[in-house]
Amino acid sequence: MTDITGIDAGGVSTALGRRARRIALRAAGPLAVAGLAVWAMRDRLAEIEGEALIAALAAAPAAAIVAALILTVLSHVFISGYDVFAARRLGLNLGAGRLLAGGFAAGAVAQTLGFGAVTGALARWRAHAGAGIGPAQAAALTGMASLGFFTGVAGFLALVTLIDPSAAIDLTGASASGAQSVAALALAGLVAACAAASHRRFRVAGLDLRGPDLGWLVRSVVLTAGDLIAAGLALWVLMPMAWAPAPLELIAVFAAALGLGLLTGAPGGAGVFEAALIVAFPTVPAAELAASILMFRVIYHGPTLVAALVLLRRAPGRAAGRPETPETPETPSEAEIRDRVQWILDEGDRAEGELAWLGDKRFMLSDCGRAFVMYAVQGRRWVALGDPQGPRAAWGPLVDRFEAAARAARGRVAIYKSDESARDFWAARGWKIQKLGEEGALDLAAFTLDTPERRELRRKLSRLKKVGVTIVRRAPGEADPAELADVAEAWTEGGAKRERSFSMGHWDWTFARRHELVEARKDGRLVGFVTAWTSGDGSERMLDLMRLRPDAPDGTMHALIVEAALAAQEAGAARFNLCMAPLSGLDDDPAGTRLSKIGARIYAREGDPQGLRGLRRFKEIFRPDWTARNLVCRSVLEMPAALVATHRLVEGAARDPGAARLPIFALVPTLAPRPKLPRGVIRLRRRGAPAPVAAPVSDAPGARILDFAMRRRRAAAAKAIVGAEAASAPRRARAG
Template sequence: MIQLSWAGGARFAMRVGFPLGILALCLSLMADRLAEMSIAQITAQMAHVSANQWTAALALTAVSLWAAGRYDVIAHRHLQTGISRSHAARSGTIAICLAQTLGFGVFTGALARWRMLPDLSFAGAMALSAFVTLSFMIGLLVVGAAVMLILPAPGWTLFPALAVMAGLPLLAYLFFTVKLPKVFGKSLRFPSLRASGAILLWTLVDVSAAAAALFVLMPDAISFGVAVFFPAYLLALAAALLSGTPGGVGPFELTLLSILPQAASTDVLCAIVMFRVIYYAVPALLAMLAMTRPFGSGSRDETDLSAPDFSSLKRAEYGLIRQNGGFWHVTQNAALAIWPTRQTHTALCDPITNDPARALVEHAREATAYNKIAVLYKCTSHIALCARKLGWSVLHIADEAVLTPSEFDLDRPSCRSLRRKLRSATKAGIVVRTPHVMPWEEMARIDREWQVARGPARGGTMGRFCPDYLSRQYVVIASQGDQLLAYASFHTSDHQWCLDVMRCLPDAPDGTMHTLVNHAITAARARDIAQISLAATPACLDPENAFFRRLARWVVSKSGGPGLRQFKSSFGPVWVPLYMASPTAAGLTLSAADIAYSVTHPETLKPSNGSHPHNQDENYEFVLSAHS
């Protein structure tokens, strides 16, 4: 116990002693310049600062601290604290005003946030403070590197700046793809690219305004312009942050004086003193006053809005959220089946609502609350048209094969190839049935052999084998004698069935899968199901354009090949166009890439717990796979 106490005391001494040692070293290096300063000189220089300069410095300080408060808005959304935007921003500004002045930024900021937000635990406040600190440091690194390359900067900064900018694509790739491990049982995740972009924006606004606040306080006699001053300021700020000294005192001044060319050190130091009063001391005093009156406990809407009953839905494919980590987002105006990916807040199919425009606006607002991009995925033409009227970017991504069981007739000319496939299966002795007790072990074996032959299973509307998941569906199996050969599953509702998982042995007789689907159509007709969906296949974005025709053929070849569309076409379906929509073209492009990655890199299935379906990321219209 004594050893632990000594160890703890040593660590505390290091935390406190290191910044103080840096401060002492910097002050000793600046001793000659500090000796030239006097209270009278500072007072005289302050007298020469015009009212316009003071006003500009105060206004720029306000802009900088306002922008700094935006970090907390992003952090609260990332951590999903439920704190309102206004309280997040104001508490963040207060915390930063204190932390930048008192030092020990993460801990000081956490105490301020904990004090101001009664709904927040101290652990939550520490997480917020750490997120804000780390994100600002990374943002400053990127902004600083760009500034060093664009504006006149010390020569030694060139290669580090180039290295940072060259590493940005890798950093974006990590944020886009890498899943962080759990810590203390909690899942960690990188900020979305949307959140990362916002952090860079607010970092640029923050440090630009702060630098300008100091620059306007400089005397007219200085020989350098803002283009020279801004890089020097950013380097001085970085030195101050790394030192950990209260307010960065010492390293900031020493770095700035060593970089600025032909600068009168006394004039610059006097300007820094005035800057510290305006940017550090006054905001810190105001923040301490604000902390005497913390915010009240947030009022939360306790209205219980029930999620829709799957059996009552017109579109059975909503059942996907049972396996892809999705959930229902229900408001007074709409219910949306949400599939969250790393970058998107994706609403699957159409919103269930009588007011689509309002539902889309609410969806976009909800996506912002998650720092993600709002997306509609596989929506119908009616909703796509509504989205386009709102200014959203819309893309025709897929065509869905739809049948009406009551009107399905094998004698139609369009079913000629289907009849041939069914006869082949009958001659091979294929028997199709829906057992009361599913042969899960045999089905799992077929799934393993299918993946060996065709490659790892993708996620999405194609589904993945999982007893808990399939037990909520209509499942039909095909056998030859005592051997199980194949099976197919369908999402179900009282209105529609939708084809989901299809698996068969590599050597299954020709027509086996056709027989499974035909059996399901007959069963649906017997139950008065109005519609069967054979799911969707990729669409050509522009059939008139040769490039898009080639692209469509390539995507089809990578997502099951033309055989998948031929398989569905053999049933003579009606092909219904489906669309993807997002508020911006850039968001639509990023979302498409994110969905494609989530499809081709689904999360590992966890062992069944016997009660709940597995969660994983999935989809398939954008899947670039080698199997159907």
Template sequence: MVGVVGSLDRAVSRDEHAGAIVPPADGAAAGGEGGAPAPGSWFGRVDWSKAGLVVGLMLFVVASLVLYDMLEDLTWAEVSDALSRIAWHQVILAFGATALSYTALIGYDLLALRHVGARQVPLAAVAFTSFVSQAFTFTLGFGVLTGGAVRWRIYQGYGLKPGQILGVGALTTLTFWLGIASVAAACLLFQPSALAPIDDLPPSLNLLVGIAVLAGVAAWMVIAAIRPRVATFGDWTMPLPGPQATLGAILVGLLDTCAAAAALWLILPAGPDAGFLSFLIVFAVATVLGVISHVPGGVGIFEATLLLAQPQIPRADMVGSLLLFRLVYYAVPFAIACLMLGLYEARQRRQAVGRAAQAVQSIARPLAPRVAGIAVFIGGVILLISGATPAEQYRLVILHRLVPLPFVETSHFAASVTGFVLLIVAYGLIRRMANAWRMAVLLLTAAAVFSLLKGLDFEEAIVCSVVAAFLVFYKDEFYRQADLFSVRPSFEWVVACIVAVGASIWLGFFVSRNIEYQNMLWWDFAYREDVPRFMRATLGIVVAAVGIAAYIMMNRSRVAFDPATPEEMQALIPLIESSTRSDAHLALLGDKRFLLSAGGKGFTMYAVQGRSWVAMGDPVAPEEEIDGLVWRFKELVDRHGGTAVFYQVTTGHLPTYLDAGFSLAKLGEEAWVDLAKFTLEGSEGRRLRQAKAKAERSGATFDIVPAAGVPAILGELEAVSDAWLNEKGKKEKGFSLGFWSPDYVRRYDQAVIRQNGHIVAFANIWRGSDKKEYTVDLMRYLPDGPAGMMDLLFIGLLAQAKSEGYRWFNLGMAPLSGLPHHRLASMWSRIGAFVYRRGDRFYNFEGLRAYKDKFKPEWRPKYLAFPGGLALPQILMDVTGLIASSPRRALSEENS
């Protein structure tokens, strides 16, 4: 927060002069240079929101190693034999138990809908939504993106508000955990020894764990019965489950878990069995570990847990039953859910469009990028798995007669590497990148050819061809012009790629576990040498991964990061000089890029940090072109897959930002002095006259140096600037305020304070073209200058602006001032108001406003226009980083 609020003031450098009057607390500096953990520290760099995924990845790795060790001697023939011994009536009963489990899951949605006050949804719609969302979540994982999207799509048709839908998703997750944890804990009371093969703990400790979990649930029920609890996230509040909802969740969890466990238990082979209760405990724990892992379907973790906890069941029998369970409980319901959702969408859209073909198109086009990304990712996984497993021998016999060995070897290697690259390209497709589309079509076409040449794998070739055809059909949906490998993929996507590659490598080593490793294997080339081909392909994948990661880390897109050229800035000077806004001169700092209006009479200045494309203030343009520039900027950012932000916008154009889909967060208030009322005469000017006289008695004098005379005093000005930076222990900031640059400083008239003929303070002057606005930007002073020199500087500037006929003098912003601290205000407002009142150890918020108040200004609010939702913290971090780094970017460009 300190780093954010310290960067809010467009004229932080000039406002910090108030420190001569009301100094900030020791050890704190504007811009976040004190207080909270430094951004460069290891603690500040850790993104703790990803801890769950990291733990899940570690669980997946551990489970993979355990499975590999446990199944090392197992052959597919043994598993196939175990599957053949499972009777059809067992499979039918398992399907019945699966149906009962999914039916029980409806209870979670019913509880959540009732809790958020959405009773208008019919039971049939609840059942449909619950089944489809749960099937998607169980199979694909990432419930917020899969099951949550399904709930959002369907429930909004029944009049639920966004907050209610979010509440339903959160409550179903919360009640699921309450239910399954309570079931597992209750079972431990009766069979505390059931988990001994997993946790290796004595039954007494497992019994205590069960008692502790149930006691925690009971305590929550008592607390919630005494006083209902509410969770608050920004402007969104969600009532937490009370005793009735908690009890209902436990009952639903009991029925759901028992039915799901029965679906697997019923297809286990006859033999030694510890009983259904013991199996139920293990099943519940395996399910919890699978959900924690974030791996779709808990693959690997679920199986490893059951194999460890049921050592009395032959491994071949357990593996066969687990494979069949995956089909019965996951694959079949997922296929049915896909069909049901497709029919639902077709019916919904057919009524709106009128014809079936148009309905399909209207349904598919918005979903095309995401569907294409998932399909390409799956295609990459298929290629990786194919490269790790042996080819069909009868196909190799045919291939031997048709294709020379070098083509087979090369195609196998290329197909595996192509599969890995497709995993990365899929991320770009979801973000609608045009170059990702081109690369995907090329790679899929090549992969189809490689699949045929490496082993006559017609199935893979067909999959690749169909996905490529789908991409070609929806070419227009991929329009964003951004470099795929200059955009860092999300952490979740990186984890998914690691899991996919890790699983394929594990599978390759597993199927070749009976072959002893030898160095000569790397150099064996033959039609039936599958293991050497797998080893070489794995090395190629690792090299490709390292190369792509290095490129992503080092490469930068010029359009996104580099500031405009001096020639581009020079072309804007007529627009800046004709602008009524004084802050239009920020365009000449050299740290921004520009987007011209359609009529060429105005522009938006912006820079990029991370995924945030930050426009500085309102567009600099005539009134009739501002709306168009806001939309043009948003379209530009959308083409590059970024997040559009307008920083420090005024109240004059708030409807424009709201119409463009932005949310608003107040940043603070700006002080404007009415020069018609400003005077040093009479009682109103008494304090200012005293401050002016005090400074003049110490030998200080005020003067204006025209821009033509600035080169002659540039050395003195630089010495003052360097002394100010050294004394404050600060680094230059930019973007929303000026920084020292000789080219920038010599452009403007300079207000200076002299003592004994030497400059001790200065400020460069900005003027609006219509005589309405007068202000200063870069302001520096000597730490040992005369007392009251900053008061003299401001008084002289105000008098000068008034004498030149200007209407207003802009004193700059007081960060976080004027934010409401009412309990019903937004979270951002309440946090900002708290920091404003209690954050003096970090930044002199109240003192800064008090200093400006003595000039009796009119306070005008300024806002941040951003996309809304949970993006605000990351955007504020990006803005802070941009303000801190833009001088370095601009000066390096200038020096080059």
């Protein structure tokens, strides 16, 4: 039993009294403002008779009520968008669908109940608790969304005033020229403020906030315009047409009234909102105007509040009673994690497994510990790179668990660059398959330059020798990283070439030093290099980095690739993989899907010599064998979104700000929220980080998702996923 004899009742009473006074003071402001507004409207309110108000309500046309409901829905669609843009500036990766739902619920609750900074933050916390959002991050999201709204209101009102100053004249009594001058200054001030803040970074609730820029300003004004126009028209259709003002004038007054009302914190801006409308439209009979505002309140706030509460009630939260640390101490150690993944790769025959160490992947191990899926999360898409690594017998249960984990987090699975040999596996399980392009590989058992079909390649190599280019092989880690970095930087000059990730390597000595390397030198100066991955069993080598200086002689890249293939042949490899040529071969896709037809048309019309067709022609000179690489999804309808998500991963859009670089890692807490993950999730970071805590866990037995998400030093960008691998081709890939 707890001893309470030592508790100071007087101290408790004093503390409770102070808290009650603080709550009362916070509520007093909005109540006082609402009271003053009612007092200011006392003369107009006195004109309203009960019978006239009831008659005005009864006379509202059904068509007007239906139109108001439709416009209300449209307004809240725009309101939901504030959270999407706010999350992007805060670096929160919660998925557009989750953000739209949370933005709708928070907007409806905050506008109806008032005290938006508090009620909006609580609603967002409830909506996103399942994704790991805490109260501080929910407050930051609310603040950024509110900033977008009020900035948008200011910008929208300034633009409307410049077009038609009549509303400003009605509200303030200013002259038309004076109102437009103030509007122009306000708009210029917003532009100047955003321009000044665009390069600044702030730390808010543990998140990196990018300062508002002009793009953010434009998006905020557009969202607010859509929101306020729809909401203003919802009020306008409810007004008697005989007394209704011009739509633009009403929308401007509505925007100003709503903004001022919400600033007070009163529910729905009550008092101030009505006062502004009554002052602005003195010619509209008080009973008709009051009836229109009352109907608007009921239609705009009632159904949306109910829908918001239902959404929040159904939103997944942190499981009750779930501890913040793992229930069992069976989480693998760092060495066990590294050794297990490396052991599986050492047993495999796919060189592409080297991308596991690139630093932007997560991993899920099978129960038997002999297979894994490497993937990344982008929004609601869990994109696996290639088929599972490991024996085919272990794939089925692993894929089932992977899909279950994604669905538990409200995500969807996509397999990017699945091998054609796995088609039967996926088809038997009911997955849909879409050809992405074709991958070229050399059969090293039969590879030789002394064949008629490689005559053109021999001529290129012969011309290269005459200009004094020498080719040198380097063992892993043997090359000079400073020279390599200089060539890699020269390759990206001018912006035509950019480093990318996820499905291909990027220049990073930590990663490149693991692989065989071939150099090209002219007069002792390094002019180009390639690296090649090796499968665990040594049967495959795969081309990775292809970097040239702009002034490298023609044929240099051809010579580098030939030398890398010959080195693989001498080492006993069976094949040398030249990687995928995106969109190539889609015209021969036996499935003949709509996406294949669209891709084939894009490929046929593409004329850039360094683009998709140029990449295929460059690889054709080696006369490889071509096989399909595919995208695999549960539904054809999911494929466009999966391609967009993969594009963002390739360009580096999904970075874990709390991640570090392999192979030095330690268990640490997640620093940035992600979609809810199943039991067994851990995150890895380099040593010296804070003490570990557990990530959310699910009920999937034996699941172990090993998160190797690592932050790269370089930010990557890409124009299109279909051109991603094309960017790794030499700057001057010539087929003849």
